[in-house]
């Protein structure tokens with residue numbers, strides 16, 4: 188039996204399932220957030236837009252036996268792509284099929300799970316375990332490597348100190364990038380060259396540095412093959428995008444913790460709705476949910492799948508394809524009190540001075556490309572990656588800007 192969640196059933200659901208249900212009224216839709224914490228099992232959240240019957244259906248199992256904790260989505264699950272055939276032989280029939288489906292998936296929904304990547308679960312688990320250790324370090328030690336010390340936007344951000352859409356995000360985090368000396372800036376050098384520089388590491392957790400760079404080596408090679416697969420899927424040569432990365436891609440790793448909090452109006456967001464500035468973002472998270480991807484104007488819960496990375500696209504794809512591909516919007520809702528979400532994101536970025544002008548697309552894709560700029564004129568996409576990513580870093584960290592980026596006259 189499958190049922191459609193409707194307003195009339197909300198109170199009944201609360202009674203039967205012992206769930207806590209919040210209803211939010213927006214201008215054109217009603218959003219229901221359903222919390223299930225029965226029997227002290229892990230938190231599960233669902234969101235329903237009840238004016239979209241196709242979007243949200245629940246199996247009766249969930250409605251009447253919520254302790255099963257299993258969600259049965261009947262529509263609009265995010266796609267799961269298996270890159271293994273492409274890694275085995277990109278020019279085989281199966282490899283080509285992967286490229287084609289990747290291009291289609293990157294167009295819509297632009298958010299997907301990636302499996303078959305070959306990175307051992309153990310490596311992911313090890314990094315996740317060390318990430319948890321980092322957040323258990325004495326506060327003083329984390330504060331000693333505060334991001335405000337770094338003109339390169341590296342280091343620790345205290346809870347609530349990063350902003351998205353001008354509002355504080357309710358998470359703390361460490362930002363890590365390529366390890367290199369800071370550049371001595373010439374008068375005419377572009378400001379974004381200051382993004383290059385050393386990281387800040389916690390002195391009593393040297394394992395963090397080792398684990399991050401070991402993990403990056405593995406994921407970087409998968410990301411590069413994904414990039415090549417997309418080039419092929421977009422009708423280009425296998426090596427078409429290679430020179431955007433070589434010789435010194437500007438990757439970034441962000442390890443974040445989202446503490447639980449009551450979701451009330453006016454309370455800090457976990458992470459506000461935004462899109463990323465670069466190419467692919469790979470997300471690994473613990474089993475506490477909260478990530479939501481925007482699809483067709485609707486936010487959809489991204490329930491973690493063990494062993495698979497969540498992948499979304501950044502702005503450089505949007506500009507390179509004249510909008511055939513979109514920088515997909517996403518956000519994170521805080522978990523409820525007592526829960527904690529940990530996520531580790533790898534941002535696959537090109538070299539800072541890589542320029543992305545629109546590429547020639549096959550006619551069938553070009554017909555679907557409606558322009559590479561963001562609709563908001565206050566949020567332009569710059570074709571040089573360094574300039575584009577500095578735009579977003581500055582917006583997120585006004586304290587770093589105040590300390591290190593004086594207004595140029």
Ligand SMILES: [Fe+2]
Pocket residue numbers: 461462463468517
């Ligand atoms: Fe993001």
